[in-house]
Amino acid sequence: MSTTITVQDINKLRQATGAGMMDCRKALTETNGDFEAAIDWLRKQGQKIAAKRSDREAKEGVVIAQTTADNKTGIVVCVSCETDFVSKNEDFVAFVKTIADAALNNNVNSIDELNEVVVNGVKVSELVNDKLASIGEKIGITKFEKVTAPYVAAYIHGAYRIGVLVGLDKEAAQVGKDVAMQVAALSPVAVDANSVPADILEREKSVIMEMIKADPKMAGKSEDMLAKIADGKLNAFFKESTLVAQAFVKDSSKSVGDYLKENGDVKVLEFKRVALG
Numbered sequence: 001m002s003t004t005i006t007v008q009d010i011n012k013l014r015q016a017t018g019a020g021m022m023d024c025r026k027a028l029t030e031t032n033g034d035f036e037a038a039i040d041w042l043r044k045q046g047q048k049i050a051a052k053r054s055d056r057e058a059k060e061g062v063v064i065a066q067t068t069a070d071n072k073t074g075i076v077v078c079v080s081c082e083t084d085f086v087s088k089n090e091d092f093v094a095f096v097k098t099i100a101d102a103a104l105n106n107n108v109n110s111i112d113e114l115n116e117v118v119v120n121g122v123k124v125s126e127l128v129n130d131k132l133a134s135i136g137e138k139i140g141i142t143k144f145e146k147v148t149a150p151y152v153a154a155y156i157h158g159a160y161r162i163g164v165l166v167g168l169d170k171e172a173a174q175v176g177k178d179v180a181m182q183v184a185a186l187s188p189v190a191v192d193a194n195s196v197p198a199d200i201l202e203r204e205k206s207v208i209m210e211m212i213k214a215d216p217k218m219a220g221k222s223e224d225m226l227a228k229i230a231d232g233k234l235n236a237f238f239k240e241s242t243l244v245a246q247a248f249v250k251d252s253s254k255s256v257g258d259y260l261k262e263n264g265d266v267k268v269l270e271f272k273r274v275a276l277g
Contacts, residue, residue: 003033013038040203044210060087061142063274064100065154065163071171074152075103076163076274077114078143079128086137093160095131099124099141111144145272155180162275169267175260181249182256183271188243191268196242208233243268 005028013024013035019042031037061080067073079096086092099114102124108114115125122130124141132139149167153176156163164180182188190196208230212218218226239245244257251259260266 003028005029005033009033009035017042040207043207044214046211059276060084061139061276062087062093062096062160063143063156063163063276064096064160065156065165065274066100066104067152067154067165068104071151071153071173072148073104073107074147074154074165074167075100075108076143076145076154076165076272077103077141078163078274078276079139080142080276081135081139082137086135086139088159092131092135095127096160099127103144108144109146111141114141114144143274145274147270147272149269151176153177153180155184157181157184162273164274165272167269167271169269170264172264172266175263175266178248178250178259179243179256179268179271182246183243183273185249186246187273187275188246188271189241190243191270192242192244193238196238204237205230205234208237243271 005025009028010021010024013019013028014021016035017024017039019027023042023045024038027038027041028035031041059080060083061078063076063078065074065076067075077096077100079099081087081092098119102108102117102119103114106113106117108117115123115128117124119127128140145165147165147167149169151168151171151173153166153168153173154164155166155177162184164183166176166180166183168176168179189200211233212226212229218229221229244255244260246256248254248256248259254262260268
């Protein structure tokens with residue numbers, strides 16, 4: 001039984017990837033409408049995907065990133081809504097800041113914990129429901145991240161559309177800010193090659209091998225040669241997608257790793273990035 005591919009499905013894939021309409025239709029047809037599989041199908045055809053998956057999870061809303069006064073702990077909270085009319089409203093932004101303050105002041109570790117926090121005698125979950133009723137849009141706390149480190153930097157980019165936390169091994173305010181801006185701009189998947197999540201690594205390896213096998217120029221090459229080519233492409237992925245290997249956005253002549261060494265040999269322990277679509 002074949003899956004019906006709608007115009008809405010095709011447009012969604014186009015917006016997420018930047019690929020052409022016919023390519024998106026073909027990708028969805030080949031993968032029986034599986035959205036994530038269609039993205040991989042496009043990549044295997046050699047297409048450069050424009051959007052990061054992590055940026056598509058919330059349509060509109062407000063993202064707040066902030067730290068405790070001693071910069072030892074930071075949180076990012078995303079409260080989503082349906083329209084930018086609401087997300088740009090000062091009262092709504094203030095409402096989300098109140099929730100972020102509650103998260104930080106009560107040292108919560110999850111959305112569930114945050115919803116149970118009491119603010120002025122009312123649970124956060126009830127405050128959210130009251131706000132939903134007053135503005136007439138579906139809203140909710142959709143993302144929460146936390147970082148604890150010797151020094152945590154927080155950064156908000158693009159009118160509350162991206163929030164970043166960076167945990168460092170020592171106090172370094174300017175370095176923290178610069179690295180957080182890097183994370184906001186280039187959305188690395190991990191700090192370095194060794195910390196890339198196993199599922200992302202396996203998925204990338206799979207895509208690379210499919211691309212190599214599909215390339216007529218690779219026909220007849222030895223397994224050793226194909227393995228070397230695959231390693232080269234994987235190293236290119238690490239350089240593009242891991243933080244310390246990326247070109248530094250404020251000076252592309254050096255990597256982020258170079259910048260860190262030049263500024264006190266600071267180590268990035270972890271980072272969190274939350275973005276609206």
